[in-house]
Amino acid sequence: MRKFGIAILGFLLIVSVSKAQRSMDKIAGVVGSGIILQSDIEMQYAQYLAQGGAPNPAIKCQVMQNLLTQKILAQQAVIDSVTVKEDEVDSEIDRKMRSMLQRAGGQDRLEQFLGRSVIQYKDEIRNEIRESMVADRMRGKITEKISVTPQEIETYYKKIPKDSLPSYNKEVEVGEIAFNPVLSKEEKELYRQKAQELHDRVKKGEDFGTLARLYSQDPGSAPDGGDLGFADRSTFVKEFSATAFRLKAGEISPVFETDFGFHFLQVIERRGEQVHVRHILIMPQITQASLDRAKLKADSVYTLLTKNKQVDFSSAASYYSDDKETKYNGGMMLNADNVQTRTTFIPTDKLDPQIALVVDTMKVGEVSKPVLYTGQDTKKSYRLLMLRSVTDAHKANMAQDLPKLKDAAYSDKLNRTVSAWFEKKRKQTFIRVDAEYQSCPQLKSWAGAPAVASAKP
Template sequence: MRNLFYSITLFLAFCSLTVKGQEKIIDRVVATVGSSIILQSDIDNQYMQYLANGGTPDESFKCTALQQLIMTKLLAQQAVIDSVEVTESEVDDQLNARMREMVRRAGNQERLEGFLKRSLLQYKEEMRPIMAEQMKANKLQGTIVQKISITPQEVKRYFESLNQDSLPAFNTEVEIGEIVVNPVLTKEEKNVFRDKAEKYRKQVLDGTDFGTVARFYSEDGSAPYGGELGFATRDTYVKEFSAMAFRLKEGEVSPVFETQFGFHFLQVLERRGEEVNVRHVLIKTKPTQASLERTKAKIDSIYDKVSSGKLPFHTAAAMFSDNKETKFNGGMVINEQSASRTTLIPVDALEKELFIAIDPLKPGEFSKPYQFKDRTEQVAYKFNYLKTRIPPHTASLEQDFAKIQEAAQEDKTRRKLSEWFEKKTKATFVHVSEDFQTCDELKMWLTPTDNDIAAK
């Protein structure tokens, strides 16, 4: 149960990818939560999505799905009482992001619409109230746990409460630094991509539908939606994009302009207060062979200075690295899976390319510069610094305080959520259909009468 309570946030995001109404079936109510109901089709859709994501057939998953849906309903109902709101633009942003991911997984818009047996526009409207409910529930959960903190004494007590004969074992961990250099194009090299964007803009000005041009030529994830981005505030976009989007009148097409992503042109579809809905075409700039050669020469020069001891690694990172996430942290990479933002990273969490680069190194050594692709699939060069390598070991308070602190914080959060749900169920009518009453996950939701039935 405790893992279910803590994973509710992940579940809320997971729910938004479910497929509704693949086939017409006779539906039924499987649970009542206050004034809300949960249908068999809700459970079946969760199970179908679980299988689609690679899960192995397991009917017990439906018990877990119903457990999580009950928690979502309770949170959402309290959110209404507490006047927790989400804006239309927030819902739009989430829906658009979810559908972009679904299109990516399906391969293209047509294949996804065939799977859904409806257009993306229809699906979006069906999902809107579901998404709004999930987002309200998520916001309320945040207010329940936002003030939870943990003291060093609580961390110590938590560690001492663990079975000392079965403490967790940690794999090899490393602290890694990096210096990244991105290719820089000359004006002449950039003009190739600018000219392409200008050509597509001219097609729009000559009468071709903007959405059609975006679908065929834009290199942005919004291309399947005709380039439409949905309502957003000024701070949603990089400054060059925002400046253009909030300068134009409705229906107006912008000139071609440049951002860190490449060359764009956009059209304002609608304004709503401090929000604007635009569609755009993006032509990404790509490194030329000449720019890659210049970049390789630059990083080789930096590597020579650092590896020879002429320039400290942290100084070189601050001066030359193009990765803004690490350059002001002495070049050190943060463990993004850790809430405590530690620099210790398990080696089994490293990307294959990075692991190969640092595996032969001893602490204090540097890898040779190598070419790689960043998260946006942009080609760049980097070299790594291995600061620390901690061999596999059993958890200890001295060596693993940050991880134990994180676990203690999670435990305290789970207990807080558990207490909230237990209190809420005493004040809310919850009924689970008879065929789900044998699920261990649902025992806490059963009424005395239900428990009598489940015991038979």
């Protein structure tokens, strides 16, 4: 079964929970003036399953804890005048609805699943979305002034037992300059003509969906006759979006080019700021001649860096590299597991094997000769690699690992601050947890709070 089919099954599971709410609801928890319904928990558990999670009733305990904390945060937000603007709520609801529309396969199917109009459903979830956003903003206010001083980092480090210090694998800093093969106008023309021939066949009356299934090279939509479902402008690359939203329902576009290749599309339906289209894509194939041209360019830049030394690696990356993720970062690769901190230190076991094989033979400061590289999308390019630094595997220490220890000390302080805040609020707030959830390990402190002990059903 295709992923689309799995997504629909998951979506139906969520909707079945929504339709069953009236018959299964009970009050699962009370927090101050707010209540948590059993259906709220079941809905979030269904979403967890729909996203691929393994069946696990213990997840409901985590859901319950999250809802309890959300209620406390939202109620404190009212006291502290922490709010969200209505247009922010609108944007979040729209984001959620876009996802649901794509998973359902269009507005008609979504409304059929929901048993109500999209407009009605958006009204129903508005308060829930607003409360979640307010709670997130309140949590941010609690932690906004948290920072760690060098002294606090050192204190945190010294409190870690020596035999419990984290171990770090060997890490490297690697820079790259990418040279992607570019087809000439003449080389592209063959593929543009193929797309044009298919376009002409559709215009003469052949079935669009059949031709898409047979010839389109978009693996995501070709099995569905090129159908992309409903989407808004932000879903597509700009050339595709401009074309799709310029046409009326039923119209077929001329052949046009994007970074993916040559397309033509047909608008099936327009609904406000969403459009339902199908398309056929012909993807140009890289030629040996284009690869040879990329190699020649890479050789020239290698000479500039290593022999003539007319330019440094960082400047060369920003000027010559075709990799949009690294060219404005001095060519330096980022650790994919720590993108938020934008660290350039990458454990060698996390490096792409093709890169690791070359880097393992290099000295610090050295630039490699052009390397033929094959991406996950099977596209080939040439890369120049530069090894900026190597850090051997070691136990954590202040000299080598200050940034990592700073992050760890900050996280520790943040968690302690939030935990202390919640501990105080739990003692001041009327809380009742249904007996079904009082055995949850993470809810022991909630169910055992003084306010709960005196609360009556």
